[in-house]
Amino acid sequence: MQLSHLTDKILLIDTKKLVISEREVTSRVLHHLKEIDHRKLYSEQKYSSLFDYCLRELGYSEASAYRRIVAARLLAEIPEIDVKIESGLLTLSNISQMNQFFKDSSTSEKRGILKKIEGLSKRECEQKLFQLSGKEDLPKDTQRRVSQDKVQVAIVLSDETMRELDKLKALLGKNLSMDELVQFMAKIAIKSVEKNKFKQVKRLRKVLSPAKVGRVIPAGLKREIYQRDQKCTNCGSVHRLNFDHRIPFALGGPTKKENLRLLCFHCNQRARIRAGLEIKERGKPTPVKRCG
Numbered sequence: 001m002q003l004s005h006l007t008d009k010i011l012l013i014d015t016k017k018l019v020i021s022e023r024e025v026t027s028r029v030l031h032h033l034k035e036i037d038h039r040k041l042y043s044e045q046k047y048s049s050l051f052d053y054c055l056r057e058l059g060y061s062e063a064s065a066y067r068r069i070v071a072a073r074l075l076a077e078i079p080e081i082d083v084k085i086e087s088g089l090l091t092l093s094n095i096s097q098m099n100q101f102f103k104d105s106s107t108s109e110k111r112g113i114l115k116k117i118e119g120l121s122k123r124e125c126e127q128k129l130f131q132l133s134g135k136e137d138l139p140k141d142t143q144r145r146v147s148q149d150k151v152q153v154a155i156v157l158s159d160e161t162m163r164e165l166d167k168l169k170a171l172l173g174k175n176l177s178m179d180e181l182v183q184f185m186a187k188i189a190i191k192s193v194e195k196n197k198f199k200q201v202k203r204l205r206k207v208l209s210p211a212k213v214g215r216v217i218p219a220g221l222k223r224e225i226y227q228r229d230q231k232c233t234n235c236g237s238v239h240r241l242n243f244d245h246r247i248p249f250a251l252g253g254p255t256k257k258e259n260l261r262l263l264c265f266h267c268n269q270r271a272r273i274r275a276g277l278e279i280k281e282r283g284k285p286t287p288v289k290r291c292g
């Protein structure tokens with residue numbers, strides 16, 4: 001499918017329309033599954049269950065099949081949720097999470113809970129459901145050796161720690177594994193503790209020579225920009241941030257505070273396209289992770 005002939009406006013409008021029809025189709029699929037379930041048609045087709053039918057006949061993954069079946073059965077119990085699924089207020093993922101917590105609750109209780117999880121993200125929904133169920137399920141931190149040089153560690157982290165970790169990952173701009181992330185944090189922490197302990201004066205980064213100043217943004221200036229903006233100045237994202245010249249360097253824009261800003265990867269690419277610059281010509285953007 002070629003879409004490059006579409007104007008930006010049409011492309012955005014079309015995408016919205018498609019998402020609306022996608023949700024409508026999902027809702028219709030649920031109604032159909034509900035009816036197949038009611039008529040037990042899957043057994044006539046020689047499948048052991050609706051789940052089996054969804055996997056082998058319809059080609060859904062296990063998770064997708066499970067979410068759809070849960071939603072279809074809930075639709076039979078609470079018919080008015082189809083409007084909310086179509087509008088995007090209730091997602092299949094949030095509905096199936098709700099089912100895990102409140103499977104045995106009464107229909108009116110489920111109705112009340114669904115109302116409370118409308119419009120929530122997956123993580124917010126999970127949090128809300130824990131709160132509503134009054135469950136506190138905190139396993140203890142555990143360790144066990146899984147090979148000669150590897151230990152499996154299960155730890156319980158607070159939401160605040162998770163947010164901090166997400167922020168760190170976003171700043172680093174890489175998709176690090178937990179092992180790499182912990183190793184990185186441990187190295188920094190050891191360095192910092194050692195520095196204070198032995199009063200070692202180490203210069204972690206070389207100062208840029210004046211000859212290199214031009215397009216390259218000095219570390220101090222990067223810190224200033226980062227502290228001023230903190231997030232993408234266009235969309236507010238904190239992921240994959242880059243330093244961007246408002247007036248592109250290639251078009252004579254200076255490497256000065258007033259001409260610099262933080263943009264996320266996507267807004268940065270978009271800004272280049274708008275400025276009529278080929279992405280390849282300008283080379284790689286200057287990622288925030290280099291901020292010293």
Ligand SMILES: [Zn+2]
Pocket residue numbers: 232233234235236237263264265266267268
């Ligand atoms: Zn952005």
